[in-house]
Amino acid sequence: MNRLEQSSGFPAGREGQVFIGEEQGNWTAGWQETAESGDTERTVWYEGTSWEELLSSFRHGVAGRMKEGYRPMLDGMLEDTPFWERKPQLQTLLQCYADGQSASDEIVESLRVWRRTKAAEEKRPAYMIATNRELHGLAVFLPHSQAELQQVPGFGKLKAERYGAELVAMLAKTERSHAFPLEWVSAAVNSEQYAAWMFAQREDRYGKSLSLIQEKRKLLAGIREGSSLGELAERMQCARRELIARIEQLDEEGYDVLPLIDQELAAVPEQEKEVALGAMDELGDRFLKPLQQRVYGGAAGTEYAETERQYEKLRMLRISFRRSRKIAI
Structure with missing residues (x-):
């Protein structure tokens, strides 16, 4: 080789x-x-x-x-x-530079608090508001206006319009030693630094890909061995909701997950299965909320765990429903 x-x-x-x-x-x-x-x-x-x-x-x-x-x-x-052999784009160089710089712990923590607050207000995962890397970039570059904010990797026009006023108000009071616009970064990153950073990105990306493949093999082995959903969740060290999402992905890729699905649905009353499968046939199987409302009378469980269990059963029944339709075709 x-x-x-x-x-x-x-x-x-x-x-x-x-x-x-x-x-x-x-x-x-x-x-x-x-x-x-x-x-x-x-x-x-x-x-x-x-x-x-x-x-x-x-x-x-x-x-x-x-x-x-x-x-x-x-x-x-x-x-x-x-x-x-390719000329790097400025946004890539900005990310490379930011990743290699230290940032104020106090500023980063204040940004994390802001992100948690916004995530709660918007009922969205925190990473969809801003990733850890994006918060670090803010703490490194310290934009003092919305125009400057749009130069920071991860903060385009829409994100700047949505959160710009709050972020600028938080960061504008902090002094900085560098200037905007950020074109000077192109000269601040040498070829060796850039190469090492790029290969680190690839190593991280391929490492994550390898981890996913190894986890998939481990999950498939557990299914073949007849492990229950609870046993697999413990073995994989993940929440049941996340585990079912992985099982759905395996099913879409063509792997046989029905032994696990049949095992888990064995305790579900036949009438409940019939109502759920009939609802999927009538309403479609893409969205779970209308199915939950139809099957369980339009009211979520009185407790969070009960509601989660309802959606869990629907997702497993959906796998069985989709597989039966493929067989029929």
């Missing part, structure tokens, strides 16, 4: 090689290089039968080596056109 060289290190530049091999359906991928002692050191990134997991492990490993300064002797390891 491709060889990678490091611009600095032992002796005048370290060199390593990535590898992928297959033997009787079992895949292996990893990294090997020569140590100072002359011995070959080998690191296995993946060993198994899943091509999907192999590919994610390979990409995650390569991105990690590139973050350390290694560069491929042949391009195209992670992308057709290497990013270092």
